[in-house]
Amino acid sequence: MEFLSYLISGLSLGSVYAIIALGYTMVYGIAKMLNFAHGDVIMVGGYVSYTAVNMLGVPGWLSVLIAMVVCTVLGIVIEGLAYRPLRAAPSLAVLITAIGVSYFLQNSALLIWGANVKSYPSLISGTLKLFDNRLSISYVSILTVFACIVIMIGLTLFTSKTKMGKAMRACSEDKGAAQLMGINVNRTISVTFAIGSALAAIAGVLLCSSYPTLVPTTGSMPGIKAFTAAVFGGIGSIPGAFLGGLLLGVIESFAKAYISTQLANTIVFAVLIVVLLVRPAGLLGKYVPEKV
Amino acid sequence: MSKLRNLDKTSKRNYFTYLLVTAAFLAVTFMNQGGLLNKKMQGLLVPVCCYIIMALSLNLTVGIMGELSLGHAGFMSLGAFTGVVVSQSLMGAIPNEPLRLCIAILCGAAIAAVGGFLIGLPVLRLRGDYLAIVTLAFGEIIMDIINCLIVGHDEKGIHIIFNFKGDKTVADLNLLEGGTAIIKGAQGAVGTKTIASFTGGFVLILITLFIIINFVRSRSGRAVLAIRDNRIAAESVGVDVMKYKMIAFVISTTLAGAAGALYGLNFTGITAAKFNFNTSILVLVFVVLGGLGNLMGSVIAATVLYILPEALRQFSEYRMLIYAIVLILVMLATNNPKVKNLFMKIIPTRKKGKGD
Amino acid sequence: MKEFEKGKMVPVPSHSIIPERDIGKTPVLECVHLGIEFGGLKAVDDFNFTIGKTEIAGLIGPNGAGKTTVFNLLTKVYAPTHGTIMLDGDDITTKSTVQVSKLGVARTFQNIRLFSDLSVEDNVRVGLHNQVKYSTFDGVLRLPAFWKKEKAFHEKAMELLSIFDMQDMAATKAGSLPYGAQRRLEIVRALATAPKLLLLDEPAAGMNPNETAELMENIVKIRDTFQIAVLLIEHDMKLVMGICEGICVLNFGRIIAKGTAEEIQTNPEVIKAYLGNNSMEG
Numbered sequence: 023m024e025f026l027s028y029l030i031s032g033l034s035l036g037s038v039y040a041i042i043a044l045g046y047t048m049v050y051g052i053a054k055m056l057n058f059a060h061g062d063v064i065m066v067g068g069y070v071s072y073t074a075v076n077m078l079g080v081p082g083w084l085s086v087l088i089a090m091v092v093c094t095v096l097g098i099v100i101e102g103l104a105y106r107p108l109r110a111a112p113s114l115a116v117l118i119t120a121i122g123v124s125y126f127l128q129n130s131a132l133l134i135w136g137a138n139v140k141s142y143p144s145l146i147s148g149t150l151k152l153f154d155n156r157l158s159i160s161y162v163s164i165l166t167v168f169a170c171i172v173i174m175i176g177l178t179l180f181t182s183k184t185k186m187g188k189a190m191r192a193c194s195e196d197k198g199a200a201q202l203m204g205i206n207v208n209r210t211i212s213v214t215f216a217i218g219s220a221l222a223a224i225a226g227v228l229l230c231s232s233y234p235t236l237v238p239t240t241g242s243m244p245g246i247k248a249f250t251a252a253v254f255g256g257i258g259s260i261p262g263a264f265l266g267g268l269l270l271g272v273i274e275s276f277a278k279a280y281i282s283t284q285l286a287n288t289i290v291f292a293v294l295i296v297v298l299l300v301r302p303a304g305l306l307g308k309y310v311p312e313k314v
Numbered sequence: 315m316s317k318l319r320n321l322d323k324t325s326k327r328n329y330f331t332y333l334l335v336t337a338a339f340l341a342v343t344f345m346n347q348g349g350l351l352n353k354k355m356q357g358l359l360v361p362v363c364c365y366i367i368m369a370l371s372l373n374l375t376v377g378i379m380g381e382l383s384l385g386h387a388g389f390m391s392l393g394a395f396t397g398v399v400v401s402q403s404l405m406g407a408i409p410n411e412p413l414r415l416c417i418a419i420l421c422g423a424a425i426a427a428v429g430g431f432l433i434g435l436p437v438l439r440l441r442g443d444y445l446a447i448v449t450l451a452f453g454e455i456i457m458d459i460i461n462c463l464i465v466g467h468d469e470k471g472i473h474i475i476f477n478f479k480g481d482k483t484v485a486d487l488n489l490l491e492g493g494t495a496i497i498k499g500a501q502g503a504v505g506t507k508t509i510a511s512f513t514g515g516f517v518l519i520l521i522t523l524f525i526i527i528n529f530v531r532s533r534s535g536r537a538v539l540a541i542r543d544n545r546i547a548a549e550s551v552g553v554d555v556m557k558y559k560m561i562a563f564v565i566s567t568t569l570a571g572a573a574g575a576l577y578g579l580n581f582t583g584i585t586a587a588k589f590n591f592n593t594s595i596l597v598l599v600f601v602v603l604g605g606l607g608n609l610m611g612s613v614i615a616a617t618v619l620y621i622l623p624e625a626l627r628q629f630s631e632y633r634m635l636i637y638a639i640v641l642i643l644v645m646l647a648t649n650n651p652k653v654k655n656l657f658m659k660i661i662p663t664r665k666k667g668k669g670d
Numbered sequence: 671m672k673e674f675e676k677g678k679m680v681p682v683p684s685h686s687i688i689p690e691r692d693i694g695k696t697p698v699l700e701c702v703h704l705g706i707e708f709g710g711l712k713a714v715d716d717f718n719f720t721i722g723k724t725e726i727a728g729l730i731g732p733n734g735a736g737k738t739t740v741f742n743l744l745t746k747v748y749a750p751t752h753g754t755i756m757l758d759g760d761d762i763t764t765k766s767t768v769q770v771s772k773l774g775v776a777r778t779f780q781n782i783r784l785f786s787d788l789s790v791e792d793n794v795r796v797g798l799h800n801q802v803k804y805s806t807f808d809g810v811l812r813l814p815a816f817w818k819k820e821k822a823f824h825e826k827a828m829e830l831l832s833i834f835d836m837q838d839m840a841a842t843k844a845g846s847l848p849y850g851a852q853r854r855l856e857i858v859r860a861l862a863t864a865p866k867l868l869l870l871d872e873p874a875a876g877m878n879p880n881e882t883a884e885l886m887e888n889i890v891k892i893r894d895t896f897q898i899a900v901l902l903i904e905h906d907m908k909l910v911m912g913i914c915e916g917i918c919v920l921n922f923g924r925i926i927a928k929g930t931a932e933e934i935q936t937n938p939e940v941i942k943a944y945l946g947n948n949s950m951e952g
Contacts (some may be wrong), residue, residue: 393766549771550777
């Protein structure tokens with residue numbers, strides 16, 4: 023029973039990672055940049071939802087929508103102002119800019135909401151009790167896993183069936199060729215950021231529902247973990263991000279339960295390193311050797 | 315004198331860097347003796363030196379070798395805690411502080427060198443963003459592991475407990491009477507006798523410059539530059555890619571370890587969390603803004619950007635926000651032709667952007 | 671080129687600069703049943719080929735025939751899936767690129783691969799990496815070995831650059847050289863490794879007829895001065911027919927003909943391979 027409960031909490035945490043990682047991986051796939059500010063968009067999502075519920079008194083489900091809208095707009099604005107002018111710049115310049123954006127978001131949040139820990143009100147309370155109360159699963163966990171699966175399926179359908187989804191795949195393969203085929207590359211990248219940021223908002227709400235402490239740096243560690251998950255699964259691959267996120271969550275949960283709370287992150291990162299050594303492009307990534 | 319005229323541009327710039335550092339050191343020392351520096355500025359002197367060395371050493375990895383490392387603070391951390399343990403446990407044996415500082419720095423550097431070698435073995439096989447994420451992972455791993463260390467010293471020697479379950483305390487060290495705890499797990503190093511000095515920092519910067527400048531302009535350094543420019547061509551002329559990347563990486567981590575030891579011995583207490591991902595990023599920002607491969611740029615960027623947030627204290631909570639905006643604007647101004655032109659019109663005296 | 675398309679071969683120049691073949695000596699390179707598969711596709715198959723110690727040989731064939739893949743196999747950029755490669759009596763089939771370079775195979779690249787941020791002289795110095803040696807320690811501490819060996823580096827680099835009269839450009843950044851000079855620098859850098867076998871991948875690409883004629887003379891001069899074997903991939907038939915003693919024609923990864931210039935020009939298989947493609951440039 024214990025094992026099952028750890029597995030479920032791992033899957034729930036992994037689902038949050040997976041949702042964030044999906045955003046990471048889509049942005050990386052298309053813009054070839056490590057968007058270090060992605061984790062902070064999660065934090066903004068959490069704060070917006072918190073404010074909507076606590077200050078404006080809107081119902082929980084509506085606060086999620088508001089958070090998604092705010093984050094989507096934020097994602098588009100960040101991309102347009104900070105990243106688009108650097109499309110031709112060296113990747114390090116873009117990375118530093120992303121770090122700048124990350125600092126900006128964290129410190130803006132600090133100014134707006136203050137440094138005090140905000141306690142996030144859970145959207146859904148209660149737990150599901152099974153096996154004569156020996157196993158209890160919170161509804162939030164179930165919702166998180168469910169949301170992750172729906173998002174994963176939705177994104178897969180979106181990228182394979184819709185025109186915009188196909189444009190995204192074309193741009194991530196070859197931007198120049200996509201442009202020649204009449205695809206508006208800038209708009210496609212904007213849409214990718216918009217989707218990624220909306221997902222980050224959902225992840226923010228789900229994360230805060232499970233771990234209800236909200237501070238301006240809330241998004242940093244989950245952001246790094248999700249980034250790890252994306253690399254773990256093969257960065258640029260949507261199923262890879264899903265798989266990587268879930269595995270990472272489960273590994274973390276088991277490491278905390280059975281080995282050491284202190285070294286849980288170490289174990290997660292160690293697994294990543296081993297995987298990359300065996301499969302340099304991650305679990306589901308394609309390794310493309312340099313052409314001579 | 316004619317010899318000086320024949321020097322190429324790079325040599326001139328290198329000599330100028332030595333000169334600049336020396337001049338800055340002398341100026342600051344005089345200012346300090348003249349009582350022109352307040353307590354706070356005095357407190358910044360050694361950390362600035364440490365961050366200059368961190369930026370210079372990271373520039374070797376990122377600018378000269380061309381591989382993005384996001385875990386450089388981890389090696390600083392190795393050096394810092396090694397330095398503290400060495401200095402604290404040798405306090406009785408070597409009362410002379412500058413000598414003990416030297417030994418502590420050497421030990422910190424040595425441990426960081428070993429760490430760099432062990433981590434380099436897997437890391438340097440990877441490329442690009444994959445290498446970056448793995449260095450990030452190792453940085454966090456080092457932090458976690460040091461967080462689990464409980465170290466003490468008594469007349470029998472050094473006692474170490476690896477507290478990975480989180481259930482041990484200093485009492486479990488079973489120190490003899492008169493023994494002291496040096497590192498207390500997540501609380502970090504406590505009660506350290508601070509022996510770091512500004513002069514020590516200055517000398518260490520000069521040594522760092524000497525090592526990196528001479529390395530780059532030697533057979534091994536050329537091999538590293540060749541690998542950065544074109545790995546496949548370098549292999550085709552018989553340059554062992556792994557070997558030379560490893561040499562550069564180990565030099566880089568060794569220097570970071572030395573900087574760490576100096577840093578650790580400048581404060582009565584430090585925690586492993588001080589050397590987290592954000593510190594690695596901070597140093598990376600110094601390197602990129604100073605210019606990749608540009609050592610003088612690293613020195614200037616580290617100094618200005620470390621002191622800037624302190625100087626912006628009067629804007630209190632707005633300072634980090636301003637810092638973030640400045641960072642983004644500088645990157646845009648140096649990398650986007652349109653924004654660059656716009657800036658050029660505003661500041662007509664500047665001829666060239668920093669980042670080229 | 672046009673003549674070739676009509677089915678007429680470029681004639682061998684009457685004032686042939688081909689010296690005697692080094693027949694009878696042991697070959698410097700011997701490939702036996704060499705082949706590589708990429709996911710079931712045989713990019714090079716059953717490649718049997720030898721080249722004499724001071725021979726200039728050509729590897730020709732339509733685009734996509736697998737010529738550069740052969741070079742990549744010989745320099746171990748790719749590991750062969752079949753066959754063996756012998757270099758001067760040593761089996762190099764399982765050696766690494768670096769080891770192969772140390773044993774005496776040097777190459778240039780079809781799409782130029784210089785160390786573009788380094789100076790011309792430093793490019794050659796990197797080529798001399800395994801010829802002149804001192805430790806990292808000597809270099810960092812500027813010990814006497816450093817000064818002595820750096821002098822040797824400079825002298826040798828200048829001597830090598832003089833082959834193509836490039837001493838004046840020594841301090842120029844390699845990336846800012848004109849195209850032809852970049853190709854020449856790649857050859858100098860390859861020669862700096864003191865090879866037994868020099869592989870040239872389309873050395874005349876992008877050169878005008880005058881430059882090509884000069885290059886032909888230089889390739890012969892290099893062979894004569896350094897007493898090494900040269901294997902070259904080239905689409906310029908004037909160059910190939912002009913200086914190659916042995917020619918090997920590849921099509922779809924397989925050798926379809928081997929022989930002297932005359933033999934190749936009259937070989938029906940070769941004519942079919944080229945004309946079937948309708949253009950020798952592919």
